[in-house]
Amino acid sequence: MWDLCTLCCKLLGVEELNKPVGTWCSHCKKGEGCGIYPTRPEVCRIFECLWLQGILPEKLTPQRTHCVFALAEDGKVCTVNADPDYGQPWETPEVQLAIDALVNCGITVVVACGNRRKLITNDPAMMGKVVELVEGKKQ
Ligand code: SF4
Ligand code: SF4
Numbered sequence: 001m002w003d004l005c006t007l008c009c010k011l012l013g014v015e016e017l018n019k020p021v022g023t024w025c026s027h028c029k030k031g032e033g034c035g036i037y038p039t040r041p042e043v044c045r046i047f048e049c050l051w052l053q054g055i056l057p058e059k060l061t062p063q064r065t066h067c068v069f070a071l072a073e074d075g076k077v078c079t080v081n082a083d084p085d086y087g088q089p090w091e092t093p094e095v096q097l098a099i100d101a102l103v104n105c106g107i108t109v110v111v112a113c114g115n116r117r118k119l120i121t122n123d124p125a126m127m128g129k130v131v132e133l134v135e136g137k138k139q
Helices: 042-046 093-104
Strands: 067-071 077-082 108-113 116-120
Touching: 067 093, 077 093, 093 108
Parallel strands: 077 108
Antiparallel strands: 067 077, 108 116
8 A cells, every 4th residue: 555755745834725834735635645636736846855855865754754854945944844743853863863964064954843943053144043934835
């Protein structure tokens, strides 16, 4: 039986559908895919998490880590959307290693888990910045 990853359809928001962050999209068939695949919004068409892009190690599947890594268009900020139903899944050693690697490459990481936000950066300009702009949207 197929168990396809659909985690971004839960953790990320989709403005076109008024779908809030952190709740399953009403069109999602969990573990199967999108119920409106041919007509899904543009943001859903273009979104690829870092694991899907092959940037994260193969074993760090979103299904296993309960985290969806989403890189901003400018490549400077990566949001780690973590599933609060699994506690604090960004704190596992393997996810921490991935976060450290991104930060060491100069990328600012924002962990988003439920209402919590955590900023991890080596960039002094980002220190103390209010991260209200990062709302877990697919774009
Ligand atoms: S983009 Fe990533 S999180 Fe979304 S379904 Fe694909 S593998 Fe899962
Ligand atoms: S429209 Fe489809 S791809 Fe987009 S969030 Fe909903 S289920 Fe996922």
